[in-house]
Amino acid sequence: MVSNPVHGLPFLPGTSFKDSTKTAFHRSQTLGYRNGYAIVRRPTVGIGGDRLQFNQLSQTELDELASKAPVLTYGQPKQAPPADFVPAHVAFDKKVLKFDAYFQEDVPMSTEERYRIRQVNIYYYLEDDSMSVIEPVVENSGIPQGKLIKRQRLAKNDRGDHYHWKDLNRGINITIYGRTFRIVDCDQFTQVFLESQGIELNPPEKMVLDPYTELRKQPLRKYVTPSDFDQLKQFLTFDKQVLRFYAIWDDTDSMYGECRTYIIHYYLMDDTVEIREVHERNDGRDPFPLLMNRRRMPKVLVENAKNFPQCVLEISDQEVLEWYTAKDFIVGKSLTILGRTFFIYDCDPFTRRYYKEKFGITDLPRIDVSKQEPPPVKQELPPYNGFGLVEDSAQNCFALIPKAPKKDVMKMLVNNNKVLRYLAVLAYLLIPRRPTCEDKHWNLFRACQRQKLLESPIPEDKDRRFVFSYFLATDMISIFEPPVRNSGIIGGKYLRRTKVVKPYSTVDNPIYYGPSDFFIGAVIEVFGHRFIILDTDEYVLKYMESNAAQSSPEALASIQNHVRKREAPAPASESKQTEKDPGVQELEALIDTIQKELKDHSCKDNIREAFQIYDKEASGYVDRDMFFKICESLNVPVDDSLVKELIRMCSHGEGKINYYNFVRAFSN
Structure with a gap:
């Protein structure tokens, strides 16, 4: 057989050659019979017995060649025919995505479980994008199970969008009809499909189990070995023997709380406790005798017994680690029962004997719990x-x-329309501070009252006069200022009728001015203003003479002397005595000269006050040494010739100096 000399040339027109030496062109047999039946046989050789060239390409390469469009090196390419349309119900027929999920359901009417975990399967049908939720049926569960949501398209939000397979994944929550489902895992087909579509799946989660279902799998009953204590012997031995305690429950810390009295009975026959309330007559409470019925009281519970349904079941020994016994009830100690703290303050004689014989406790004194009334608040x-x-x-x-x-x-009826009237002027009294009767400056204050007081520093107040009216019926004082024309001061009512407190009395015990405080030369301080009494009417003298016991003899004598001087005419020789005495005229002339030359001296305001402090007897004289010390401290120019002459004229033969005339030279 001669080989093809043009092998490898492209199969194009003009390049194909026939084998001229080939003579056999027969085809191999493709039909045969086996056991009487016609079967098709695959030819093993080609036409004329040539060797067949088998395809060595893989299935993937064949698929690529089938879908690959030829690319021409020249010319306009032809558009490939469109792919055949395949509907979704054909392409995704019987293709379903399956997800494992669960949801939590509240159980409000059960004492054994608060919530329930229900496991479901979520199916997503690719052919029409519908979904269904099916819960596997559990035998004897008592819950309607099976198909929870039938197959339908489920709404995703309020805008009308529906869930798509792109919205589903592991480890997410989806809400369907107000119920939230947690997707934990999916099957193998679902995982392959989502990954082929480019969705990255979350790692799978462990399915949550229902706690109540797991609880039911535990054994129903735990058997406990019975105690070797003989309860029948306890019943027969301590029958009708009861310990009695007296206790109080102090609830005063809460709103409308009070301290209430109770009696606690402890029955020795079965270790039960009973609490009775002690009622008093007219206490305003309903007559319920028992606060707590007779029962055994647990002292320490086990940890898992906190949710024990005590309202419907009795507590057994399995839920209690320790019960209350007789040794827990001791006089002088507190114990908590049913959330209330009771304080035991006494017991009966039988209980004392029992504690002495059983526990050896002999000292159980009664504790006084009566609350003493607080002292009255002042x-x-x-x-x-x-x-x-x-x-x-x-x-x-x-x-x-x-x-x-x-x-x-009675005082108002007797002294009705009785008024004492006095004439006064404003006074300006220089004192270091307000003295009291025990103060060392009191003598100075009284001396200033007896001597001439300084006039008011305000020029307009020098000619002002005031009429004091003292009402005997009410002990009130009113002040009236007579109006003066062209004085610049509006007269009239200066103080309305009121009581006036003395300046040196306390606020807690005020002392008001009385009739005995008003006399000639008395200083009356009215709310910070000082007045000196100059004159009075005849009715005041008559009243003080008729009520001599209510006023001091000095006050009565001052008014009597003033009235006599006012009524008696002054002698003419007395008025001219001053003019005839040359020593007095010389002193007055010297004082006027000093006032003109030393009118701007700075010490003139407090020089009188300094001398009066050391003149405790108010005699008007001070020692010569003390006189010069005071002048030196006040910077008085004693070296001046006029001042030296004034000191000489004021000197006394006993080594003292009369400071009254000396002070006049340094005052206005």
Whole structure:
């Protein structure tokens, strides 16, 4: 056989050649018979007996060649024919995605379980994008199971979108008709399909088990070896023997709480406890004798017995680690029963004997739990605010609705329309501070009252006069200022009728001015303003003479002397004595000269006060050494010739100096 000389040339027109030496062109037999039946045989040789060239390409390469369009090196390529349309119900027929999921369901009406875990299978049908939820049926579960959601397209949101297989994955939550499902895993076909579509799957999760179902798989009953304690012997030995304790429950810390008394009975025959409430007459409570029925009281429970249904079942020995016994009830100790803390303060004689014989406790004294009444709170008046009278302000602290203070009716009837009137002027008194009766400056204050007081530093106040009216019926004072034309001051009512407190009395115990405080030369301080009494009318003298016991003899004598001097004419020789005495005229001339030359000296305001502090007897004289010390401390120019002459004229033969005339030279 001659080989083809043109082997390897492309099969194109003009390049194909026939083998001229080939003579056999027969085809091999493809039909045969076996056991009387016609069968098709695959030819083993080609036409004319030539050797067949078998295809050595793989299935993947054949598929690529089948779908590969030829690319021409020249010319316009022809568009490939469109692929055949295959509908979804044909392409995805019987192809279903399966997911394993669960959802949690609340159990509100059960004491054994609070929620339930239900396992379901979610099926997604690719042919029409529908879904269904089916719960595997569990025998004797008592729950309607099976098909929870029939096959349908499920809404994903409120806009009308539906769930697609692209929205499903492992480890996510989906909400269907208000119920949330947790997808934990899927089958192998679903995993391969989603991964082929380019979806990255989350790792699978472990299926959550139902706690109540797992609880039911445990043994129903645990057998406990019975105790060797003979309860029948205890019943026969301690029958009708009861320990009695007296206790209180203090609930005063809560709103409307109170301290209530109880009796606790402990029955020795079966170790049961009973609590009885002690009622008092007219206590306002319903007559329920028992707070707690007779029962055994657990002291320490096991950990898993906290949710034990005590409202429907009795607690057994399996739920209790320790019960209350007789040794827990001791006088003087507290114990908690049913959430209430009881304090045992006493017991009966039988209980004392039992504790002495059983436990050897002999000291069980009664504890006094009676609450003593707190001491009465002393009513302290607040500080006086200056408005109204102190008695009127104090009534607001004694009652919710204040009442007017009681008045002395007899005094008002006897002294009705009786008024004492005095004439006074404003005074300016220089004292270091407000003295008291025990103060060392009290003598100075009294001396200033007896001597001439300084006039007011305000020039407009020098000619002002005031009329004091003292009303004997109410002990009130009113002040009236007579109007003066062209004075620049509006006269009239200076102080309305009110009680005036003395300046040195306390707020808690105020002392008001009385008739004995008004006399000629008396200084009356009214709310910070000082007045000096200059004159009075004849009715005041008559009243003080008729009521001499109510006023001091000095005050009565001052008014009598003033009235006599006012009525008696002054002698003419007395008025001219000063003019005839040359020593007095010389002193007055020297004082006027010093006042003109030293009118701007800085010590003139407090020089009188300095001398009065050391003159405790108010005699008007101080020692010579003390006089020069005071002048040196006040920078008085004692080296001046005029001042030396004034000191000489004021000197006394006993080594003392009269500072009254000396001070006049340094005052206005």
